[in-house]
Amino acid sequence: MAILSKEEAQALLKKVIAFSKADECEVSLNGSEGGNIRYARNAVSTAGDISTMSLAVSSTYGKKTGSASINEFDDKSLEKVVRRAEELAQLAPENPESMPLMGPANFKEAITYVPATAAMTPESRAEAVGKSIKVAKDAKLEAAGFIENTTGFSAFMNSKGLFGYNKSTDVIFSITTRNQEGTGSGYAARGFNDVTKLDTLSATKVAASKANGSAAAKAIEPGKYTVILEPVAATYMLENMFRFDARSADEGRSFLSKPGGGNRLGEQLMDEKVNIYSDPFHPDLPASTLNRDGLPVERVNWIEKGVVKNLNYSRFWAEKKGVKPGPFASNIIMDGGTASIEDLIKSTERGILVSRLWYIRMVDPQSLLLTGLTRDGTFYIENGQIKYPVKNFRFNESPVIMLNNVEALGKQERSISVESYRSYLIPAMKIRDFTFTSLSDAV
């Protein structure tokens, strides 16, 4: 079994710590089991079933640290890995930023594990995929999709008595449907801890309706438009902004740096409708409660009514700056409103509905200027109605500028980043003056 219980993990880690002769010793143990199916052209292309577990040891003498790891778990191997880490620590250069280990802490139990997800099998994955392919075939579309479930545990212990254990499950699903002429494409993505919330059939129907609706797109001039970003589009855009790191801001090389020195903590950086926070106990986005520095992982507000409320200080940087270390991001949640996508469309005189964004990359880390493209369903809105699908655009826009131009926020939804597969809770949003710089022929 690659998934150990809390008691099994604790017993194993204690045994490893007992071998340590160094000033300090920290041990971590991680295991995962899971599987995936990838399909395209309405048939399975690849599928796998993967199981793995590993143990890593860090030993410290003074400010010199070495680490070693192993994936065998008999007593002899466990002692060997500790000796190796100690030898390496003796050879390592001193790290002036090294901080002493922290003692015991009470980590609250996370709500990240769902037995139903852990119980998934090759057959249940195939069944979920079969439903999706049937929807596509019935609609005369070609489906390409991916489903993956993972059960994992993470445990650590140090020689000062700090111990933590977290078990989690995750399932992600994404689907692209394209028409046979290659003129229309639609997409949907879902991510949950609990597989019973995953409905591959309805997600494929959403993708299918986007594929049919986006066919025969017209070209309109690039420029500044009011846009409605669906949650999956907004998530990918904003993911590039979620680095509230104090040190890089203080050093003058972040969008959170202040001209003249220092950081923008306390400044109004965005529209007052913007609230961004982390909360490991949010029922729709549970997250790990562990922290290797032994510091509590709790709800923390990053942006409150558009004001920068917190930045993350590592223990080293906090000591240097004379502040408390932390807080830490366990997940990222942005508050939304009550408006549906339809409501947002109705209130729009002239704009663009963006279903998904793609290939976002940083152009300028100072202004957080990003470039990327629309994909899988881009529609022109006039007088509160979708008029017709439009060709995809390239944009050059900063999420910070974007969150200063918020017209309205829609309902919040759990969605996954189309690149990192991380899950977020982000609302749909209506943004004015979003900058499209060129047209793309891509479908």
Add this chain to the structure above:
Amino acid sequence: MKRKDFLQLSAMGAGAMMLPDFALFGKSIDPSQFLNDGMDVSIKKQLADVALNAARAKGATYADVRIGRYLNQFVATRENRVQNVANSESFGVGIRVLANGCWGFAASNRVTKEDVAKTAERAVAVAKANSKIGSDPVQLAAQKGFGDVTWKTPIERNAFEVPVKDKVDLLLSVNAAAMAAGANFVNSVILAVNEQKFFASTDGSYIDQDIHRLFPNFTVSRVDRASGKFESRKSLSSPVGMGYEYLTSTPGSKVPGIITRYKDRYDMLEDVKSAAAEVAQKLTAKSVEPGKYDLILDPSHLWLTIHESVAHPTELDRVLGYEANYAGTSFLTLEKLKTKNFKFGSNLVNVVADKLQPGSLGAIGYDDEGVPAKKWDLIKDGVLVNFQAIRDQAHILGLKESQGCCYAQSWNDVQFQRMPNVSLQPGKTKLSVDDMIKNVEKGIYIIGDGSFSIDQQRYNFQFGGQTFYEIKNGKIVGMLKDVSYQANTQEFWNSCTAIADQSDYRLGGAFNDGKGQPGQSNAVSHGSSTTRFDGVNVINTARKI
């Protein structure tokens, strides 16, 4: 390229993320461990046979086994201190089978006879579960077995045998040179990779390969506190399929010019001094006037444009729709190939796929389904002539055998079609970069790769760079900043009007070519000589927040 891996591998990325559990590599081990050879080949062969027999016994019609040991060493520093020395090893087995005409794959870190047999059985179970959904049976191109064979990257000095202290000393001297030259921040990194891969298949191959790669790099930054502005410059090194000899500079390996650039050897200390001087200049450089410019693109920049706009759209899995849900499809189609006259670029444009090129990241003996390395044309005199295929795709191109493009990033990932080295061939007539610049009236000379983005069918792209020089009436007149160019792939390659000759040819590349679900990284090189493109749209990327 994958952004996440790019952040992990590049010097600026180290420590830049704030989300927890963002490990660089899975595990870490004592460097001395790198020097023992791991499991004996004869044992690997026995275990492979156990897996192949177990798969056959459960009904597999084909099976392959990869027993892999993947070693990484990552030495990271900033300014005057070492941030991290991470040594990692990953060892395990991945087994792929064909059963009921469908692929199945299973992997485990437990590599005993009992466990590999169980893993093989799991792979067959996965294939059989999927075959119930119904699909066209896989058509696997025949591949003769090679028996017991070996291949090794031709390195002069194994990077894992170089003491950690030597690497730390080099990086700290690079950082000191940057700070002395006026930089405010510098991050530098040496990343060494060794893939020890044993492959066996029911075709009768037992292939043992030892593959080495190295990537030294840095990022230098300078901050103007008063204005709150900062500028950065990355190193002009390339990741290479070489040993530590890449860091031993030789006189013939330098390309003199407005900035010194490097061929098959790299002088990190010299480059960082140049970078520190450039960031100072960049802070006060002229912000570009948007409009049409003739672009002169150095190979340290052009490799990435080749990667995104030529190498990706000629991947057959994208052409066919297998990547539709992630990386996307391609504007190139089987129909365009069949016409034999699809004008991808101007007559000067010749592009080859090459798994044999010495020093490149893609160089191997055999791919991850037992096919020997090859070289073939993709674009000939501007016309599309071929794609990149693996064994279960060869029949679609009317090929009798695979082109050898199958790769898995680790033992626990399934192998699939990945790009080989894809390179623009140098100009056939003698032409230097200086002579090329002399003919440009209004242009920009771009060195180093920067921001990159392209759509899911590879039509519309936007690229930045590291250092930009304005060209007016045949002369470089000064530095520019805030430059990105946007173009359509086919229009761009058809605007190619000059390519420097062989003497300027260099390789660039990346460790983190991304594709697939779950995502996998592929290491690949792209060669070119300095090339001119006429009338390309340049935008200004300066914004205020």
